[in-house]
Amino acid sequence: MRISVIGCGYLGAVHASAMAELGHDVVGIDVDERKIKALAAGRPAFYEPGLPEILASATASGRLRFSTDIAEAAEAEVHFLAVGTPQTADTGAADVSYVDSAFSALLPHLAEGALIVGKSTVPVGTAARLAARLAAEAPHAGLAWNPEFLREGFAVKDTLSPDRLVYGVAQGDGGRAASALDHVYRAAIEAGTPRIVTDYATAELVKVAANAFLATKISFINAMSEIADATGADVTALADAIGHDARIGRRFLNAGVGFGGGCLPKDIRGFIARAEELGLNDTLAFLGEVDETNLRQRRRVVDLAVQDLGGSAAGKKVAVLGVTFKPDSDDVRDSPALDIAVSLQELGARVVVTDPEGLENALARHPDLGTAPTTREALFGAHLVILATEWNEYRTLDPETTGRLVGERRIIDGRNVLEPAAWRAAGWRYRGIGRP
Numbered sequence: 415m416r417i418s419v420i421g422c423g424y425l426g427a428v429h430a431s432a433m434a435e436l437g438h439d440v441v442g443i444d445v446d447e448r449k450i451k452a453l454a455a456g457r458p459a460f461y462e463p464g465l466p467e468i469l470a471s472a473t474a475s476g477r478l479r480f481s482t483d484i485a486e487a488a489e490a491e492v493h494f495l496a497v498g499t500p501q502t503a504d505t506g507a508a509d510v511s512y513v514d515s516a517f518s519a520l521l522p523h524l525a526e527g528a529l530i531v532g533k534s535t536v537p538v539g540t541a542a543r544l545a546a547r548l549a550a551e552a553p554h555a556g557l558a559w560n561p562e563f564l565r566e567g568f569a570v571k572d573t574l575s576p577d578r579l580v581y582g583v584a585q586g587d588g589g590r591a592a593s594a595l596d597h598v599y600r601a602a603i604e605a606g607t608p609r610i611v612t613d614y615a616t617a618e619l620v621k622v623a624a625n626a627f628l629a630t631k632i633s634f635i636n637a638m639s640e641i642a643d644a645t646g647a648d649v650t651a652l653a654d655a656i657g658h659d660a661r662i663g664r665r666f667l668n669a670g671v672g673f674g675g676g677c678l679p680k681d682i683r684g685f686i687a688r689a690e691e692l693g694l695n696d697t698l699a700f701l702g703e704v705d706e707t708n709l710r711q712r713r714r715v716v717d718l719a720v721q722d723l724g725g726s727a728a729g730k731k732v733a734v735l736g737v738t739f740k741p742d743s744d745d746v747r748d749s750p751a752l753d754i755a756v757s758l759q760e761l762g763a764r765v766v767v768t769d770p771e772g773l774e775n776a777l778a779r780h781p782d783l784g785t786a787p788t789t790r791e792a793l794f795g796a797h798l799v800i801l802a803t804e805w806n807e808y809r810t811l812d813p814e815t816t817g818r819l820v821g822e823r824r825i826i827d828g829r830n831v832l833e834p835a836a837w838r839a840a841g842w843r844y845r846g847i848g849r850p
């Protein structure tokens with residue numbers, strides 16, 4: 415099929431490359447000329463395992479090209495909208511202005527029977543509003559909402575083999591939108607991927623409900639970690655034990671510094687704001703607690719660090735291992751690791767952050783942040799080590815060789831990934847989150 419992807423940031427760049435990999439003819443459009451030039455040259459603006467490979471093969475085959483000119487989308491049968499919906503500073507609501515302007519720019523270029531497919535995460539009601547505009551201004555085209563569930567670090571795999579497909583379609587479109595999307599996703603459908611065809615509002619809600627549920631699960635286990643810390647219990651054993659109950663499940667029950675990234679935090683805030691707009695002020699109030707519990711984890715680690723440093727961080731060297739919001743990503747949006755590092759620096763510590771992929775993005779936000787290109791340099795002479803993002807190379811650190819580099823053998827394992835007994839046996843003061 416001929417496809418355009420409008421907005422080639424994280425989601426759009428992956429989606430465009432994956433659609434071309436599936437054999438479609440794809441044009442990726444973005445208003446950011448630098449991004450488009452880099453993508454056309456095979457260089458995504460972010461780190462995502464497997465993406466450079468499919469980007470290169472799709473571009474070389476001629477199935478994928480990029481442009482800043484929306485008119486280049488005119489021949490496409492399906493147009494995916496993948497622009498950003500960031501959090502607005504005042505209310506926390508999702509800012510849909512980029513969706514609106516991309517939609518407006520696209521309207522004059524729609525071929526007869528073209529289908530616009532929203533992929534961005536939007537407040538419920540957005541698709542119905544855009545559909546009303548379409549009916550008035552370009553009735554020869556259709557609209558569907560097809561939320562995206564990919565995880566950073568697994569984005570290519572998640573796009574090529576999703577857990578499920580959700581199509582929000584207009585009532586009475588005679589199955590046209592669903593059949594176009596079935597064509598787009600034929601490979602996944604033939605592989606047995608479940609597909610849910612529903613109305614616009616449900617499709618929009620599925621996306622934010624999924625992220626709200628995941629965020630709640632993480633904050634639940636982090637609340638348990640606070641109780642465990644107060645009682646000497648072990649939150650990891652607790653998670654294993656409750657996770658055996660198939661109704662609960664073990665995934666997303668890892669206690670630690672909490673969740674970050676470009677999705678979970680902004681999506682729960684946007685969801686709360688939307689519920690309030692709908693007059694449902696109390697309905698999602700618990701998500702405010704989920705957010706607060708999450709942010710408290712970062713403050714707890716900073717407090718623990720100050721305590722471990724004898725009551726003051728001033729002048730002490732703190733090595734922070736990891737700055738991205740999770741491993742296998744260079745994304746530092748709302749990263750707990752970055753927040754912790756910056757807070758300790760503000761308290762006067764000599765913070766040295768290291769990360770395999772995230773330093774450039776961290777420095778772009780905090781140019782004064784102390785950084786080191788290697789783990790070894792970060793650790794050298796440190797009075798305290800904080801493992802903040804569980805990159806593999808930090809999970810596999812050896813306590814004895816690490817111990818020879820640092821000034822003091824003190825570590826806070828902010829992701830509960832190290833073996834406490836082994837670190838203690840090597841003379842470290844080990845602290846996990848909710849672990850004895």
Ligand SMILES: NC(=O)c1ccc[n+]([C@@H]2O[C@H](COP(=O)([O-])OP(=O)(O)OC[C@H]3O[C@@H](n4cnc5c(N)ncnc54)[C@H](O)[C@@H]3O)[C@@H](O)[C@H]2O)c1
Nearest residue numbers: 421422423424425444445446497498499512516534535562
């Ligand atoms: N990043 C993820 O893992 C992920 C996963 C699922 C859903 N989402 C959702 O997808 C959307 C995009 O997220 P992202 O992380 O890719 O954001 P992003 O900020 O990386 O990318 C957004 C892109 O849209 C471009 N853009 C803005 N206005 C435009 C316009 N009028 N025409 C063309 N391009 C325009 C920007 O230049 C930018 O490149 C958001 O709604 C997000 O919540 C993201």
Ligand SMILES: O=c1ccn([C@@H]2O[C@H](COP(=O)(O)OP(=O)(O)O[C@H]3O[C@H](CO)[C@@H](O)[C@H](O)[C@H]3O)[C@@H](O)[C@H]2O)c(=O)[nH]1
Nearest residue numbers: 562563564565566632666667668672673674675677739740
């Ligand atoms: O048990 C856990 C699991 C995750 N996290 C943290 O939670 C955050 C989010 O992780 P993850 O969900 O894997 O990352 P994202 O790539 O942001 O993906 C989420 O957000 C995307 C954008 O909406 C959705 O598409 C995905 O389905 C959804 O998982 C990260 O900071 C993780 O460290 C924990 O603290 N404990």
